[in-house]
Amino acid sequence: MFDYFRPTLQALSLDCIVVEQLVQDGIKGLIIDLDNTMTPWNDLEVGPKVAEWFIKVKAAGISACVVSNNKKRQRVAAVAEQLQIPFVFGATKPRGRAFRAGMKLLGTGHKDTAVIGDQLFTDILGGNRLGLYTILVIPINDREFLGTRIMRRLERVLVWMMKHFASAKPASPKIH
Numbered sequence: 001m002f003d004y005f006r007p008t009l010q011a012l013s014l015d016c017i018v019v020e021q022l023v024q025d026g027i028k029g030l031i032i033d034l035d036n037t038m039t040p041w042n043d044l045e046v047g048p049k050v051a052e053w054f055i056k057v058k059a060a061g062i063s064a065c066v067v068s069n070n071k072k073r074q075r076v077a078a079v080a081e082q083l084q085i086p087f088v089f090g091a092t093k094p095r096g097r098a099f100r101a102g103m104k105l106l107g108t109g110h111k112d113t114a115v116i117g118d119q120l121f122t123d124i125l126g127g128n129r130l131g132l133y134t135i136l137v138i139p140i141n142d143r144e145f146l147g148t149r150i151m152r153r154l155e156r157v158l159v160w161m162m163k164h165f166a167s168a169k170p171a172s173p174k175i176h
Contacts, residue, residue, distance in 0.1 A: 004124075004128045007124050007135055008133045009021075009134075009136075011138075012138055013140070014032070014037060014050055015049040015050055015052065016137075019053070019056045019057055022057075022060070022062060023061075023062070026111065027112055027113070028062060028106075029063045029102075029103065029107070029108030029112060029114070030057065030062060030064040030065070030106075030113070030114050030115075031064075031065060031067045031099060031106070032064055032065070032066055032067070032115075032116045032117070033115075033116065033117030033118060033119070033123050034066050034070055034076060035068065035118075036141065037116060037118045037137055038050055038066065038079060039079055041140075042075070044075065044079060045082075046079060051083070054083050063085075063106045063108070064106075065080075065086045065087060065105045065106055066079060066083075066086075066087040066088070067087070067091045067098050067101070067102040068087070068088070068089055068090075068091055069092060069098075069122060073089050073090075075089075086105040086106075088105070093117075093122040093123060093126045094121065094125040094126030095126065096126065096130055099115065099130050099132065110130060110132060114132065114133040114134065115127030116135045116137060117136065117137070118136070118137050118139040118140075119151065121151050121155065122151075123136070124136055
């Protein structure tokens with residue numbers, strides 16, 4: 001059970017993910033969460049570090065798309081347009097349909113797609129259920145949707161349980 005909530009990798013933030021590592025691991029497409037992963041919750045501006053990271057991603061030949069549970073098309077589109085990447089809004093993660101829609105936009109499959117997000121119960125669970133490479137980042141800030149704040153409490157309990165009751169995850173062949 002716990003394996004569904006264990007990311008392949010963890011990073012402090014989106015811009016701390018080493019693009020060369022993704023290339024080395026065979027990643028050709030990135031499904032990236034929006035709120036508190038790319039931008040602060042409900043914000044329209046992409047920070048300069050995130051924008052620079054996306055330039056590196058594109059230069060490495062990796063495609064990216066935003067897959068967000070946010071129901072406001074205009075907001076998701078505004079951020080995606082700044083980065084010139086496609087998007088899926090109202091995604092209902094962790095349902096597989098959202099991730100398959102992202103892979104279809106990217107033209108990638110299960111073996112060469114990574115999911116990047118800040119939540120265990122949406123991004124990591126959904127990506128792991130499909131066998132995707134998953135990367136957990138620390139949320140950009142504490143300001144969040146009420147439902148997300150409630151889920152964060154459950155995440156803390158889950159992380160505690162994983163530390164105390166779960167066996168160590170075997171090393172992924174993609175982690176060097």
